[in-house]
Amino acid sequence: MSHKSFLDDNLLLAPTTLAHLDNEFSTSLTDCREHLGMSQIGHDDDRYLWLQFRWAFLPGHDARVHRLFSLGNAIEREIIEWLRRYCDVITHDESGEQFRFAAVSGHFGGSIDGVIRNLIESDQWHVLECKSASRKKFAELIKTQSVERWNYQYYVQAQCYMAMTGLKRCYFVVYCKDDSSLYAERIKYRSSVWQQALERAQRIIAAAVPPASSWPNEMYYRSRWLSDQQRAVYWRKQMPVRSCRTCVYACPLVDNTNRPVGQWRCQLHCHALDANEQRRSCGDYQCIPDLVPETKGETQ
Numbered sequence: 001m002s003h004k005s006f007l008d009d010n011l012l013l014a015p016t017t018l019a020h021l022d023n024e025f026s027t028s029l030t031d032c033r034e035h036l037g038m039s040q041i042g043h044d045d046d047r048y049l050w051l052q053f054r055w056a057f058l059p060g061h062d063a064r065v066h067r068l069f070s071l072g073n074a075i076e077r078e079i080i081e082w083l084r085r086y087c088d089v090i091t092h093d094e095s096g097e098q099f100r101f102a103a104v105s106g107h108f109g110g111s112i113d114g115v116i117r118n119l120i121e122s123d124q125w126h127v128l129e130c131k132s133a134s135r136k137k138f139a140e141l142i143k144t145q146s147v148e149r150w151n152y153q154y155y156v157q158a159q160c161y162m163a164m165t166g167l168k169r170c171y172f173v174v175y176c177k178d179d180s181s182l183y184a185e186r187i188k189y190r191s192s193v194w195q196q197a198l199e200r201a202q203r204i205i206a207a208a209v210p211p212a213s214s215w216p217n218e219m220y221y222r223s224r225w226l227s228d229q230q231r232a233v234y235w236r237k238q239m240p241v242r243s244c245r246t247c248v249y250a251c252p253l254v255d256n257t258n259r260p261v262g263q264w265r266c267q268l269h270c271h272a273l274d275a276n277e278q279r280r281s282c283g284d285y286q287c288i289p290d291l292v293p294e295t296k297g298e299t300q
């Protein structure tokens with residue numbers, strides 16, 4: 001094969017292969033997390049969180065965003081290996097599982113990257129949380145020198161993890177994806193932030209109908225970050241994804257029991273619904289009226 005034809009073949013092949021891989025990528029109800037995430041509860045909008053908890057739309061990831069998440073996970077592992085050169089880091093329990101925590105009868109949950117001790121700054125155990133950021137976002141963090149001011153959602157996530165583990169500090173490490181610089185901050189536990197997050201989670205989980213939007217309109221920048229399907233469901237221009245979670249008869253079971261996974265119940269058939277049953281729904285499905293697309297003249 002000549003040099004030219006080799007290049008020509010690969011120029012033709014490469015975009016086709018990549019396009020095929022991207023087109024093959026899809027998300028489904030199995031990609032929806034069962035609980036309301038502690039990593040999400042600092043999000044600015046109740047309606048978004050409720051719709052996500054109710055599986056009204058699918059995760060908005062396309063193949064590119066999925067690769068970004070995978071890269072983030074690889075960076076997290078890299079940071080942990082780097083920290084292990086000096087510190088004690090534990091990322092899994094005795095049975096090899098990630099440390100997971102749940103509250104609100106199992107409907108509000110999260111998992112930590114690990115715990116760490118023997119930092120130069122302190123020999124106490126800390127929650128360990130690792131993130132990565134673009135050069136632009138990383139520069140903003142360096143300027144503020146505060147995770148709380150830089151990304152409040154991350155800050156609330158760290159507070160939830162400290163509340164769940166009983167640890168009073170979180171060692172929060174951020175990696176710059178453009179030049180491999182690192183930033184670290186020892187975030188202090190604030191019980192008031194945890195209490196607010198918990199009360200918000202309880203409210204969202206208990207809500208039978210979607211909360212009103214805190215965003216001014218569909219063109220608001222936060223709204224534009226949603227996928228087309230998410231935006232259409234969010235603004236009642238498209239029916240939600242069909243599952244028990246968008247059916248009027250389903251409700252999350254909340255009592256004083258500490259469960260690792262939240263339970264759901266069908267009030268029509270009077271039985272518990274496991275995750276597979278929720279995904280399947282049944283012939284008596286009736287969509288929550290507040291999720292049905294608005295007709296002309298109706299206001300949200």
Ligand code: SF4
Binds near residue numbers: 243248286
């Ligand atoms: S089992 Fe049927 S009626 Fe019950 S919540 Fe699911 S879809 Fe609705």
